[in-house]
Amino acid sequence: MSIQNLNTFDPFADAIKSSEDDVQDGLVHVRIQQRNGRKTLTTVQGLSSEYDLKKIVRACKKEFACNGTVVEHPEYGEVLQLQGDQRENICQWLTKSGLVKPEQLKVHGF
């Protein structure tokens, strides 16, 4: 049994966490890449491997009406790829579904 009030609480725990950035920095990176012409591609890197990315991509494809796939990367693990600029859509969807906390999302691009 533990008395919660006596537990030490490190107020800087999250600060430390965010400063050590490795591949597993707990952040979900949402990026955009240009393809040919006006076409773009959105990638989502860093989703926990506990999630079934295939299920996520299936749901996203339906929700955003775009194509998508899951790519396995040796360093970054499973990465979600969606056609078009789905950065806003995917951020909303991930937070709404509770898979990712808003502060974990890091959106890149222009």
Add this chain to the structure above:
Amino acid sequence: MDDDMVFDPSLKKKKKKKTGFDIDAALAGEQGESTSVEAPAGTGDVDLPEDDNLDLDNFGKKKKKKKKAVFNMEELESTLPETPPAEEPEQQEDEVIDDLDLDIDFSKTKKKKKKKNIEELVLEDDTKGEDQENVEDVSGDLWSGTDRDYTYDELLERVFDIMREKNPSMVSGKKQKFIMRPPQVVRIGTKKTSFANFTEICKTLHRQPKHLLDFLLAELGTSGSVDGNSQLIIKGRFQQKQIENVLRRYIKEYVTCHTCRSPDTILQKDTRLFFLQCETCGSRCSVASIKSGFQAVTGKRAAIRAKTA
């Protein structure tokens, strides 16, 4: 720092019509937070710490707002006998002329709140007179010697009095200017973009071109290089506005101090990590390292296969 950061307005006049570069948006998040804390306390002071910053807001675009700001500032100053107004009028002119003006900003909602408070405080200051002078002397505080508890406002006032006392330069209305030209972005053909004044912007920001280059390319998810004319050629089609957005994020993360938002900082590399050392407040913090992360294959797969095979 004023000197080298400020661009001669005359240089810029031609550019007047160009869209501005609104770095403030990048800082907006932070500003929102700090405003809520500082605004009520913004009593009596035209120049609060938050004002000492790169508020890249008025980069152009918002001429109207700017004018409003100027108007408000004058008002503020007239209510404040202790602030030497000498420097201001000139700078205000600059602001109106200059598009790309990262000057301290008095705009938006903050302004109204502050103004009200200033009037209040000035009144209070007058009535209180000398006992406020030595703040550390507890006898100067209204609640001392009484049973009652101090109020939040009194505490705020106390802390600001102390701040003003310890940092006279803050009160003197000295402002830091940080003016930058907008990026000149031109499309080359259909597939490439030129960022013509890339090197110049690196100099303005006092950052290594390589560092900014790495950041830009990582963020844009593309490749590119600096050519013989010191312009940056980026693969892909990008608009000025988009490059500005990325620059703004760069400035927020790697140029302005995370504590006081002063642009007077040095970026040092220390055992794989970059640290941002502030010359104004002395704070030092680590900044995120630049990583491209996952890059999807976008080119012609056949060509890639041919290359690697």
